[in-house]
Amino acid sequence: MQFATGAGICYASLGTLCALMGVPIMAHGANNVYENGRNLWTGKSDAQGPVRHAYHGAAGLMNRGQLEGNLAYGAIDIGMSMYGVTRLVLKPDARRLFRYIRTDYIQSYKQAKIGTLTIDSxxxxxxxxxxxxxxxxxxE
Known part of the structure; x- marks a missing residue:
C-alpha cells in the first residue's frame, strides 16, 4: 500500500511533491517488499534492505547503533502507513467546475478494501x- 500511496502522491501533485513525500514512501514500500520476500524465500527473519541500511548509516553518523536505526526506520514506516491510510483522496463521484473543494475529498481508508486495510494493520x-x-x- 505504501508504494501505491507514494506513486499516487507523485501523480496527483504532478511531480511537485514527488521528491519530498512520494519517493520516500515508495522506497519504504519497496524495501518492505524486499525484506519480507527475502525472509519468506530464505526462511529466516534477518533480511535488511538498502533503505534500512541507510537508516543504520544515519544512526552511525549520530553516534548511535543499529537499534536506533531500526527504531527510526520502524517509526517512520508506521508514520508513512498512517499517512497513507488517513490522507485525503478524491471521491469517485467528485466533479469540478473550476477546482475541487474540500467536500470532494474523503479519507483514503473509507475507499480502501477491507483486505487491504487488514494487511496494512x-x-x-x-x-x-x-x-x-x-x-x-x-x-535486559
Whole structure:
C-alpha cells in the first residue's frame, strides 16, 4: 500500500511533491517488499534492505547503533502507513467546475478494501512488535 500511496502522491501533485513525500514512501514500500520476500524465500527473519541500511548509516553518523536505526526506520514506516491510510483522496463521484473543494475529498481508508486495510494493520502490528522486542533485548 505504501508504494501505491507514494506513486499516487507523485501523480496527483504532478511531480511537485514527488521528491519530498512520494519517493520516500515508495522506497519504504519497496524495501518492505524486499525484506519480507527475502525472509519468506530464505526462511529466516534477518533480511535488511538498502533503505534500512541507510537508516543504520544515519544512526552511525549520530553516534548511535543499529537499534536506533531500526527504531527510526520502524517509526517512520508506521508514520508513512498512517499517512497513507488517513490522507485525503478524491471521491469517485467528485466533479469540478473550476477546482475541487474540500467536500470532494474523503479519507483514503473509507475507499480502501477491507483486505487491504487488514494487511496494512497486521504489518503495522508486526512492526510494532519487532520494535518492542528489539528495544526490550537491549534493556535486559
Amino acid at each position: 497486521i504489518a503495522t502490528g508486526i512492526t510494532l512488535r519487532s520494535m518492542r522486542s528489539a528495544f526490550e533485548k537491549t534493556n
